[in-house]
Amino acid sequence: MRNPSIIIGLIMLTLMVLVALAGPAFVSQTLFPGERPGMRGSYRPYQLDSVEHPIGTDGDGRDGLMVFVSSIWPSLQIGLIAGATSTGLGVVIGFLAGYARGRLDTLARILIDMVLVIPTLPLLLMLAAYIERWDLYKLSLILGIFGWSFVARVIRPQVQSLRERSYVDLAVLSGENPLEIIFLELLPPLLPYIGYVFSLSIVGSMLAEAGLQIIGLGAGGLPTLGFMIAKGFRESVIAIGLLGQMLLPAGALIYVFLALNLINTGLDEVFNPRLKTTIEGGD
Amino acid sequence: MTPNPSSRAAEPNADQQRAARREVFQYAVRRFGVYLFTLWAAITVAFFIFRLVPGDPMNILLGNLTRAEGRQRDAAEQEVIIARYRQIFGVDDPLPLQYLNYLRKAFLGGLDLGPSFVEYPAPTRDLVFRRMPWTIGIFTTSVLLAWFIGTGLGALIGWLQRSQLSKLAVVISTLLQITPVYLVALGLIIYVGYTWRILPAGGPYARHLQPEWTWEFISSLLTHAILPMLSNIIVIGAGFTLGMRALMISVLGEDYLTFARAKGLSPFTVLKDYAFRNALIPQVTALAIIVGATLNGTFIIEVLFQLPGLGTLFVQAMGLRDFNTMQAVVLFSIFAVLTLTLIVDLALPLLDPRIRRLA
Numbered sequence: 177m178r179n180p181s182i183i184i185g186l187i188m189l190t191l192m193v194l195v196a197l198a199g200p201a202f203v204s205q206t207l208f209p210g211e212r213p214g215m216r217g218s219y220r221p222y223q224l225d226s227v228e229h230p231i232g233t234d235g236d237g238r239d240g241l242m243v244f245v246s247s248i249w250p251s252l253q254i255g256l257i258a259g260a261t262s263t264g265l266g267v268v269i270g271f272l273a274g275y276a277r278g279r280l281d282t283l284a285r286i287l288i289d290m291v292l293v294i295p296t297l298p299l300l301l302m303l304a305a306y307i308e309r310w311d312l313y314k315l316s317l318i319l320g321i322f323g324w325s326f327v328a329r330v331i332r333p334q335v336q337s338l339r340e341r342s343y344v345d346l347a348v349l350s351g352e353n354p355l356e357i358i359f360l361e362l363l364p365p366l367l368p369y370i371g372y373v374f375s376l377s378i379v380g381s382m383l384a385e386a387g388l389q390i391i392g393l394g395a396g397g398l399p400t401l402g403f404m405i406a407k408g409f410r411e412s413v414i415a416i417g418l419l420g421q422m423l424l425p426a427g428a429l430i431y432v433f434l435a436l437n438l439i440n441t442g443l444d445e446v447f448n449p450r451l452k453t454t455i456e457g458g459d
Numbered sequence: 460m461t462p463n464p465s466s467r468a469a470e471p472n473a474d475q476q477r478a479a480r481r482e483v484f485q486y487a488v489r490r491f492g493v494y495l496f497t498l499w500a501a502i503t504v505a506f507f508i509f510r511l512v513p514g515d516p517m518n519i520l521l522g523n524l525t526r527a528e529g530r531q532r533d534a535a536e537q538e539v540i541i542a543r544y545r546q547i548f549g550v551d552d553p554l555p556l557q558y559l560n561y562l563r564k565a566f567l568g569g570l571d572l573g574p575s576f577v578e579y580p581a582p583t584r585d586l587v588f589r590r591m592p593w594t595i596g597i598f599t600t601s602v603l604l605a606w607f608i609g610t611g612l613g614a615l616i617g618w619l620q621r622s623q624l625s626k627l628a629v630v631i632s633t634l635l636q637i638t639p640v641y642l643v644a645l646g647l648i649i650y651v652g653y654t655w656r657i658l659p660a661g662g663p664y665a666r667h668l669q670p671e672w673t674w675e676f677i678s679s680l681l682t683h684a685i686l687p688m689l690s691n692i693i694v695i696g697a698g699f700t701l702g703m704r705a706l707m708i709s710v711l712g713e714d715y716l717t718f719a720r721a722k723g724l725s726p727f728t729v730l731k732d733y734a735f736r737n738a739l740i741p742q743v744t745a746l747a748i749i750v751g752a753t754l755n756g757t758f759i760i761e762v763l764f765q766l767p768g769l770g771t772l773f774v775q776a777m778g779l780r781d782f783n784t785m786q787a788v789v790l791f792s793i794f795a796v797l798t799l800t801l802i803v804d805l806a807l808p809l810l811d812p813r814i815r816r817l818a
Contacts, residue, residue, distance in 0.1 A: 286496070286497070290501050291504065379637075383639050386639060387639065387759050390641050391641075391762040391763070392762075392774075405642070409645055409649075412653075414649045414654065422649075426645070430634075430637065430638050430639075433637040433638070433639075434633075437637050
């Protein structure tokens with residue numbers, strides 16, 4: 177898999193994960209030894225950028241940089257858990273629908289199409305109204321549960337087309353049972369495509385989470401990038417002159433989406449080699 | 460997909476025409492049937508999701524009321540309030556009965572979705588109808604503009620794929636396409652609206668004006684609409700540009716295009732009649748795919764720009780746990796997404812010259 181897009185995307189993503197995991201400890205130990213930069217009221221609020229506080233302090237008197245680096249990991253976690261949930265559910269349902277024939281397939285297709293058109297944002301908001309105490313896992317699972325229909329929708333036709341290949345017929349004739357056919361014959365060639373869908377699902381979940389935060393209906397108290405952006409907007413930090421407190425989290429989100437987009441493009445090319453030759457016009 | 464330009468000369472006979480017309484008609488009927496069924500099914504799923512989520516909305520309502528009034532009520536008073544609310548919602552009936560009542564009122568009772576709490580006792584229906592023009596206006600205008608701009612630009616940079624400028628355009632479009640629409644909206648509000656003060660970035664029109672048919676009001680309305688629409692157009696337009704570019708490039712690799720060039724047709728004719736035409740059909744299908752996501756994005760944009768649309772209504776309703784109103788907005792979204800997808804699907808055969816010629 178020597179695809180440059182995938183490699184660049186993975187490197188970008190790995191760097192971000194490193195910052196997310198090591199960032200908080202690194203920042204607090206090198207910049208603020210012996211202090212608690214992530215605690216409310218540690219400093220005077222809304223201090224402008226300085227050597228001490230590279231992107232200033234926020235409205236709660238915390239160091240902006242510290243808040244930023246500790247917001248990355250929860251955001252990524254939500255993306256990963258929600259993406260894995262929706263991809264897992266979607267792949268199972270997509271495989272069942274694609275592998276089954278006749279009435280069961282029709283029924284599954286109608287169900288998938290139905291759930292697909294239900295607008296998720298209002299429903300997510302509804303659930304947000306019911307759940308009193310949010311935590312990261314609850315939120316991720318709910319986001320994931322709403323994303324499966326898209327995955328199932330795109331996996332099903334792929335399974336269907338593979339099922340008709342002659343090598344699958346051969347496997348059936350040589351006496352493999354359906355489970356063996358699914359796991360040994362159908363799943364392996366679809367893995368890059370599933371990776372592609374997984375990456376799309378991560379983007380979708382992170383997008384939805386930050387969107388909820390920004391209209392003020394997110395999981396309050398979850399320190400995510402979306403929450404930092406929303407808080408910055410509400411406290412008009414740009415007008416105060418604290419550009420970094422909004423541009424950094426926004427930039428980090430876009431950076432992660434770009435990395436995932438590169439991985440996607442690459443996985444799509446691996447899965448669908450014809451795409452590369454036609455897009456590059458036979459260079 | 461491959462058209463056969465030379466067959467244009469041969470007129471199809473009457474029998475073929477009739478058969479083709481019947482086929483198109485059958486397609487339309489079948490598609491409409493699927494539409495009605497999906498609409499019913501989606502409404503049903505939404506209804507049950509609303510009823511089956513855990514937690515009692517009555518307790519939340521009561522809690523809200525207590526907070527709003529700043530005093531605790533005694534138990535007897537609470538009982539009365541809850542009983543009244545339960546009656547308004549009809550939640551004492553068994554679930555299947557609630558469902559049938561709901562469908563009956565919604566479809567046979569002239570879209571009666573119950574009273575709203577946001578503006579009690581105004582019916583939910585009236586609220587939704589009053590807010591709808593904002594959402595539909597922003598949504599359709601920006602999607603259509605984005606589609607036209609994106610399709611034009613995409614065709615151009617696909618056609619000129621080897622030039623440096625189009626490579627730059629691809630990079631810029633990719634960056635814009637992956638940027639969440641609300642971040643673009645926030646950027647426009649902060650910079651264009653407040654820092655540079657070029658365009659207004661909050662509210663539907665200037666505060667001192669009243670809705671009326673005067674130039675002052677209309678121009679205020681239009682300038683206030685620019686930034687919300689622009690947020691949508693930038694992100695969706697970039698997506699359409701990339702999509703159209705990929706379609707153009709794959710069409711450009713087809714044999715019939717080489718043949719058209721070899722025949723000595725002018726590059727413009729080849730672009731217009733051969734490449735663009737054939738790339739256009741999947742590009743219209745793409746329009747149907749983005750409808751749902753864009754509606755979600757438009758809801759968020761409304762909230763950020765303080766426009767009195769359905770997204771804002773939903774957020775208000777949520778603050779009061781006004782379930783009738785929330786449900787009405789969800790129903791409207793389902794209806795809008797399905798209907799717009801239906802329109803695109805039905806318009807598709809009209810675009811395809813092979814079908815249009817016969818039908």
